[in-house]
Amino acid sequence: MNDLRVPSMVGRSVADAQVHSKASVVLRRLRNDIVSGSLAPGQKLQFRLLVQRYGVGTSPLREALCQLIGEHLVSLQSQRGFSVQPVSADDLADVISARRHAEIYALGLSVQRGDEPWRIQVRQATDAFSAVAAKMGDQRPIDEHWERIHRNYHFALIGACQSPILLGFCKSIYHRFDRYRRIAVPVQSFMAGTARDHRDIAGAALAGDVERSQHLLAQHIDDIAEVVAANFAQPALTR
Amino acid sequence: MNDLRVPSMVGRSVADAQVHSKASVVLRRLRNDIVSGSLAPGQKLQFRLLVQRYGVGTSPLREALCQLIGEHLVSLQSQRGFSVQPVSADDLADVISARRHAEIYALGLSVQRGDEPWRIQVRQATDAFSAVAAKMGDQRPIDEHWERIHRNYHFALIGACQSPILLGFCKSIYHRFDRYRRIAVPVQSFMAGTARDHRDIAGAALAGDVERSQHLLAQHIDDIAEVVAANFAQPALTR
DNA sequence: CGCATTCGGTATTTCGAAATTTCCACGCCC
């Protein structure tokens, strides 16, 4: 029997018809490792090391890295290899500005176009986040579960905007902002107040109040962005 | 001696003064072939054919195709290969909406933040387009030169927005819209009035009139979009 | 006769190594 070989189509539910090529697996792992900071910004991504780390050949690695170029998480210099996209205060400001504008715009469309299934989704996502935020102590480090619930909330809000392009942009820019947040703000206590913010935004959105929901979301993003930007400039403050 | 570096490979590429891997060459050719319609929407991209067409191995091809995924010009189904991203009326509407919003927003920033070098660029790009538009007959098919001048004009306008992310998004969405335009409107006559539009928009932008420049650009995009959408729905009319 | 299964052909995906290119330090000439 060979190595642990998963990709055969056994052992998955019918709905999970997704096939896993090695490249797609490595793509997810790489993206997660970059966004989480496990691979440091600016770090050179040598094939020799990546082959060891992920246990695959150069072809799937190259494929995954190329796809991450489009998400602006890695950069490629011709004949000089790949590296993790660097971070900078200028880029952070650009990311914040873009996320603010796009997500607020998408929220406006979503509130206008949202139907009943959307409202159910928003309620569920809001409750789920509140539950997680309440259960966890303030000082507990942010984990994958929190990340998923948090992301799920934000995309539930704008899920009814009916624009795949806008959603795709928001997704990409969310990942980029998330990387800064996870680099600069490793502890959940800095996210205090998020649960209340989320409840207020969802309330206004569910009530159909475009202006108010947009205003609250803008304020929420501004608050988080301020913390991230401050800690990015002065990382020593986070202990 | 170091100024012009000759990659020691066959001098097939002429206009490129930078370093070139085969993958980057194929990337450009593939993107151009897809946007120009030479590779039809929805068409399956088999490696056997692409290897023949572009004269490279599977590795550079796969790399180029993966990068085009991020530009939404090709799609990848795991274990089932690549294909040219399909077109649809819904997607066209989404592309138009996104381009309209993003480009108008970028223009507003650009007019506010534009400096003298920017004004010079805008004047040059506007004049260049007028010259090309005047020199060519209305019925002449759109060629690469016209495409470049036209694209150059639009990006000169928003070039001072000082947001690389916004610029990158505009670039990506411009390519996607361009594909629809070149599929639906193969003859330049349908672009009549473009030169005057461009002059008016540039005039308002150079005068610092944010509102007016945005209004004119919106109208310009709407006009073109209407033609493209109409011809996309009824391609027989363009003969 | 309908349906699930198998089997051969074809395409994708992956690997390992060869071909290029870049990097860097060393020696040489001015």
Place this chain on the structure above:
DNA sequence: GGGCGTGGAAATTTCGAAATACCGAATGCG
């Protein structure tokens, strides 16, 4: 002493083939 070519060494890039997975036709069974 400093600038400039030079020669390995290391890394990226590419190729060709092996491994794996999918598609469609033929077969067996209910």
